[in-house]
Amino acid sequence: MRYLGLCFLVLIAGCASVNSARECASLSQDYINAKGFEVNDCPRGPRIERPTLRDLVNLPAPRQKAVVSVYSFLDLTGQRATADNMALFSTAVTQGADSFLIDALLAAGGGKWFLVAERGNLDALTRERQLIISTRNSYDGEGSNKLAPLLFSGLILTGGIIGYDANTRSAGIGARYLGIGLNTQYRIDEVTVALRVILVQTGQVLLNVITSKRIYSAATGFDTFIFTENGTELVELEAGIAKNETATYATRSAIEAAVYAVIIQGIEDDLWDYKPQEEASHAIPSN
Numbered sequence: 001m002r003y004l005g006l007c008f009l010v011l012i013a014g015c016a017s018v019n020s021a022r023e024c025a026s027l028s029q030d031y032i033n034a035k036g037f038e039v040n041d042c043p044r045g046p047r048i049e050r051p052t053l054r055d056l057v058n059l060p061a062p063r064q065k066a067v068v069s070v071y072s073f074l075d076l077t078g079q080r081a082t083a084d085n086m087a088l089f090s091t092a093v094t095q096g097a098d099s100f101l102i103d104a105l106l107a108a109g110g111g112k113w114f115l116v117a118e119r120g121n122l123d124a125l126t127r128e129r130q131l132i133i134s135t136r137n138s139y140d141g142e143g144s145n146k147l148a149p150l151l152f153s154g155l156i157l158t159g160g161i162i163g164y165d166a167n168t169r170s171a172g173i174g175a176r177y178l179g180i181g182l183n184t185q186y187r188i189d190e191v192t193v194a195l196r197v198i199l200v201q202t203g204q205v206l207l208n209v210i211t212s213k214r215i216y217s218a219a220t221g222f223d224t225f226i227f228t229e230n231g232t233e234l235v236e237l238e239a240g241i242a243k244n245e246t247a248t249y250a251t252r253s254a255i256e257a258a259v260y261a262v263i264i265q266g267i268e269d270d271l272w273d274y275k276p277q278e279e280a281s282h283a284i285p286s287n
Helices: 002-020 029-035 051-057 097-110 122-140 247-268 277-281
Strands: 066-069 073-075 080-083 086-091 114-117 155-177 180-199 205-228 233-244
Touching (some): 051 247, 073 097, 097 114, 155 205, 155 247
Parallel strands (some): 066 114
Antiparallel strands (some): 180 205, 205 233
8 A cells, every 4th residue: 555655656656747847938928918928936937738838929020021822721631530440420630620720820929920810700790780881871871980991911821730640659568566566658659740930922832830749648557456354355456547648739839830930031031020139139229
């Protein structure tokens, strides 16, 4: 029983170490308020669990924001969730990855890199604007209180989830001695996303990146059996704990990594209106 308690303490300590590994990010107060982060005991800003998001929000700001459109970001894997080697009706990855892409774009540089034009619900937006125009014309006269024009973009960001590979690697180890046993197992899946930037004026593909994120699952178990009543009765005890990284978490991290790679490659190819920090620090202020 002491061995069982020791195992639980090790597992709890491991979970605590994972939680304590969350790092802080340096964000503007406006971005903190907009996202609703909890600052609390994080002295340099809010806690961010995903390293990909932390790298994304800590990017230096460009000279001006780029206006981009996101029409769709589809699941192109065709994979279905499995249970005991049987395919289920639910999909293996999220069907709402375009929301993750938009969130990553708005988070880049603390919200200073992109203006995202609404395209996913463009039909509803257009109908609502037409309703406002017709109502104003009916009650206030034609041409009164005209709506501002819709935001149009120079770039389209598109792509999708192009791969989901289940059980790319798995292994385990265990041992038993005098009725006391301990075993551990792990498994790795992998999700892959593609993201490309298209110039609206010509249709040219300016950038194309492919990123992958591994999905880790691990389980630890403990069992023991003892004989009681002078060796005539057998009592067996089992305990275990499993930690599974979700496919949604991995997909979101892969999309954030793809947005980060697009920004970095765009800076190297001089596609963004970006001024390096060194150049900005040596700039002569205007009178």
